[in-house]
Amino acid sequence: MKVLVLGGDGYLGWPTALHFSARGHEVAIFDNLCKRQLEARVGVQPLFPVQLLQQRVKTWVALTRLDIPLFVGDLLNHRAVYHVMESFVPDAIVHYAEQPSAPYSMRGRDEAVFTQHNNVVGTLNLLFAMKRFAPAAHLVKLGTMGEYGTPNIDIEEGFIEIAHKGRSDVLPFPKLPGSFYHLSKVHDSHNIMFSCRVWGLRATDLNQGVVYGIDTDETRRDPRLVTSFHYDELFGTVLNRFCVQAVVGLPLTVYGEGGQTRGFLNLVDTLQCVELSVLNPAAAGEFRVFNQFTETFSVLDLATKVQTAAAAIGLGNVGIQHVKNPRIEAERHYYNPAHTKLAALGLKPHLLSEVLIDDVLRRVKDAKQDILLDTIQPRTPWRRE
Ligand code: USQ
Numbered sequence: 001m002k003v004l005v006l007g008g009d010g011y012l013g014w015p016t017a018l019h020f021s022a023r024g025h026e027v028a029i030f031d032n033l034c035k036r037q038l039e040a041r042v043g044v045q046p047l048f049p050v051q052l053l054q055q056r057v058k059t060w061v062a063l064t065r066l067d068i069p070l071f072v073g074d075l076l077n078h079r080a081v082y083h084v085m086e087s088f089v090p091d092a093i094v095h096y097a098e099q100p101s102a103p104y105s106m107r108g109r110d111e112a113v114f115t116q117h118n119n120v121v122g123t124l125n126l127l128f129a130m131k132r133f134a135p136a137a138h139l140v141k142l143g144t145m146g147e148y149g150t151p152n153i154d155i156e157e158g159f160i161e162i163a164h165k166g167r168s169d170v171l172p173f174p175k176l177p178g179s180f181y182h183l184s185k186v187h188d189s190h191n192i193m194f195s196c197r198v199w200g201l202r203a204t205d206l207n208q209g210v211v212y213g214i215d216t217d218e219t220r221r222d223p224r225l226v227t228s229f230h231y232d233e234l235f236g237t238v239l240n241r242f243c244v245q246a247v248v249g250l251p252l253t254v255y256g257e258g259g260q261t262r263g264f265l266n267l268v269d270t271l272q273c274v275e276l277s278v279l280n281p282a283a284a285g286e287f288r289v290f291n292q293f294t295e296t297f298s299v300l301d302l303a304t305k306v307q308t309a310a311a312a313i314g315l316g317n318v319g320i321q322h323v324k325n326p327r328i329e330a331e332r333h334y335y336n337p338a339h340t341k342l343a344a345l346g347l348k349p350h351l352l353s354e355v356l357i358d359d360v361l362r363r364v365k366d367a368k369q370d371i372l373l374d375t376i377q378p379r380t381p382w383r384r385e
Pocket of ligand 1: 236237327
């Protein structure tokens with residue numbers, strides 16, 4: 001298949017592009033490299049050195065003889081999107097090209113506006129480009145479990161049957177997003193669903209949980225293929241952050257009580273889920289939603305697991321620090337989201353094990369000298385101060 005990866009320079013986009021390329025698909029990357037600019041602006045960097053995108057594509061080509069054409073362009077520039085759609089004509093479009101951080105979106109007005117403009121308008125440009133140049137292509141869009149928030153009822157996969165005053169209908173599941181970033185994904189979902197309804201486009205919205213991990217089969221082939229692994233307060237996800245904190249001997253930063261429960265998945269399972277979605281496309285006019293995670297944990301559960309794994313590899317007794325929660329979120333709540341649709345397509349989960357945490361800890365330990373200690377503590381409050 002012809003697979004266009006939007007945001008192919010990122011933590012998930014880069015390994016996704018290699019995964020499809022290694023499996024014989026014709027892959028192209030579209031990226032505006034803006035994550036690198038955001039990193040420079042706020043003074044953070046990925047733990048392992050990430051080469052220029054052009055250089056890592058060359059490394060992949062040299063190793064495999066498999067080409068990955070690169071389009072450096074911005075989804076906000078509709079002409080750039082029209083150009084890639086017209087010249088590559090993808091069968092599937094995997095869309096990661098968004099500002100991915102909730103804390104970044106909560107830093108202030110500029111960052112909130114940037115996040116929503118970049119994400120929502122970028123996706124709108126993409127939908128118009130699909131309508132015009134690739135109406136049969138299947139959009140696989142990375143959404144977030146955070147669209148649902150933590151309601152006091154079971155969370156369904158996208159839709160819920162509601163009986164109301166003697167009538168019933170199947171309607172989008174209610175949304176309770178927890179940041180301007182998560183809101184941007186809600187707005188995207190509505191725009192995509194509408195485009196499927198009125199233009200007959202086909203789309204799968206992957207409501208993904210929190211991803212952890214460093215390596216995939218492809219990135220492991222050469223250190224120059226490593227993905228962008230963050231541990232700072234803005235772009236690092238919680239388990240990756242805890243592993244880095246354990247290596248430098250800092251107490252693990254559990255926000256508040258730590259009863260916040262989320263869906264989690266290994267980076268390699270993100271690739272599996274995206275591949276299953278691409279190989280089993282939505283029908284014309286269909287807007288599907290899959291909840292994409294393999295297990296749920298509370299933040300405190302995760303901290304305890306990292307503590308145990310750290311002790312087992314001789315990192316000593318890592319502490320846990322219940323820091324004041326910078327976010328407005330329930331710290332104790334009901335959480336039971338459905339996640340059967342990807343399993344029905346054949347997902348074989350790589351569950352979180354001590355071995356995996358060990359692997360991450362060892363990899364991080366080798367790069368310990370490069371960890372920027374002053375980027376770790378949370379500094380972005382949600383509340384008015
Ligand atoms: N947390 C801590 N300590 C930390 C960092 C985070 O207790 O040092 C807590 C947060 O308060 C939150 C939970 O861990 O309750 C998850 O935080 P996170 O930063 O790992 O994840 P989040 O901000 O929710 O965003 C991440 C990705 C985002 C994706 C989302 C999926 O950055 O792109 O959409 O996970 S989900 O969380 O299911 O919405």
